[in-house]
Amino acid sequence: MIDPQQPAPVRFSGRTFAVEELELMRQITSEFASLGVTEMARTICELLEWKRPGGGLKNHECRQLLEQLRDQGWLTLPELRKQGPRGSRRVRLTEGSAPQSELGGTAGNYEPLRLNLVAPGEDSARWCEWIERYHYLGYRVPVGAQLRYLVRSAHHGDQVLACLQWSSSAWKMAPRDGWIGWSAEQRARNLPYIVNNSRFLILPWVRVKGLASKILAQSARQLPADWERRYGYRPLLLETLVDSQRFAGTCYRAANWIRLGQTQGRGRMDRRHQRHDSPKLIYVYPLCRHVQRRLREAVPPRFSETLGEAGQERRRR
Numbered sequence: 001m002i003d004p005q006q007p008a009p010v011r012f013s014g015r016t017f018a019v020e021e022l023e024l025m026r027q028i029t030s031e032f033a034s035l036g037v038t039e040m041a042r043t044i045c046e047l048l049e050w051k052r053p054g055g056g057l058k059n060h061e062c063r064q065l066l067e068q069l070r071d072q073g074w075l076t077l078p079e080l081r082k083q084g085p086r087g088s089r090r091v092r093l094t095e096g097s098a099p100q101s102e103l104g105g106t107a108g109n110y111e112p113l114r115l116n117l118v119a120p121g122e123d124s125a126r127w128c129e130w131i132e133r134y135h136y137l138g139y140r141v142p143v144g145a146q147l148r149y150l151v152r153s154a155h156h157g158d159q160v161l162a163c164l165q166w167s168s169s170a171w172k173m174a175p176r177d178g179w180i181g182w183s184a185e186q187r188a189r190n191l192p193y194i195v196n197n198s199r200f201l202i203l204p205w206v207r208v209k210g211l212a213s214k215i216l217a218q219s220a221r222q223l224p225a226d227w228e229r230r231y232g233y234r235p236l237l238l239e240t241l242v243d244s245q246r247f248a249g250t251c252y253r254a255a256n257w258i259r260l261g262q263t264q265g266r267g268r269m270d271r272r273h274q275r276h277d278s279p280k281l282i283y284v285y286p287l288c289r290h291v292q293r294r295l296r297e298a299v300p301p302r303f304s305e306t307l308g309e310a311g312q313e314r315r316r317r
Helices: 019-031 033-048 059-071 122-134 174-180 184-193 211-231 250-256 291-297 303-316
Strands: 009-014 013-018 113-117 146-153 161-168 194-202 237-242 258-262 281-286
Touching: 009 059, 009 194, 013 019, 019 033, 019 059, 019 146, 059 281, 113 211, 122 161, 122 194, 146 211, 161 211, 161 303, 174 258, 174 281, 174 291, 184 194, 194 211, 211 237, 211 250
Parallel strands: 194 237
Antiparallel strands: 009 013, 113 146, 146 161, 161 194, 237 281, 258 281
16 A cells, blocks of 8 residues: 555556656646546556557556555545547548649748648648658657647648647657766656657658758747747757668758667656667757756746646547
């Protein structure tokens, strides 16, 4: 039984949960009761990469654990409420995302580029369709803070060239964390200052030389202000993971991103040291001078701002 005053690791359903993971559960259930227990369980499973062998979330087991922790006085849960119809979260593909006529040339022919934030509505639905249909990772509801963009050319009206998503960073990556030089406590406190380029899709009929690096360069200029307007603080570092079995990372290098090494193939929040994914190349892009020192010493942003947006996004879906 867990002691509310002196917490210790808890083993449940074949997994041992560290004290920091239990603290995360308590924080989520305390600050985001409006999500409901089921959505809390899904969010926690995604943050902690608690999945079945087939990749599905262990949200049922997570809910049982939350109820056990509630019964032991470690956290509180909202009252059970009626849920709406349960349907597939898979994106339905329509003719709106079908292939289009090929576009060619060089990036200079399409400048200036416009990076338009995606709002709920037609743009959001189309963004999800394109990612689901053409990105090798497909569409997933992002966890935590996130911004999505559609990239257009000022000279080509509503013609969309690319889709981007910037979201919460990976929990732990040895090459990145060693490069920053922060402690586990500093990382846990200031990780929100790192933003991950979790989706980048040049639409397959867009064959424009140099476009990808131009988009990354403009993103680095525009994203900090957009992120601050949405969440109240400016990120300090951008990161991304490149599957070297599929891509060479050429556009990131061309946009002056720094390659730090590669992951161990464990997933974003893994603490069990079990490889279940192919290693990825780690690239970062500093948004300020002395970024390592600033990441170690920054005053942490409010956690509720980042996770609260995830709850809003889930309710919109």
